[in-house]
Amino acid sequence: MNRIKRVNTTSECGKCPECKSTEYSRHEQNWFEDCCTVECECNECGFKFKEHFILIEQEWKK
Secondary structure, X not given: OEEEEEEEXXXXXXOOOOOOOOOEEEEEEEEOXXXXXXXXXXXXXXXXXXXXXXXXXXXXXX
């Protein structure tokens, strides 16, 4: 099982950087070797931003 840490590149984690709403939609995910970026859009004000997830530990189940 992989554990990931969320690091939001444009705002506080879990909030829209513009209006601070926690109501937003996640769209396209782009996976890389040790991280993932997610395209987000706020449901309140329509602002588009990215969330950045970093893989911090790998534990593979056999």
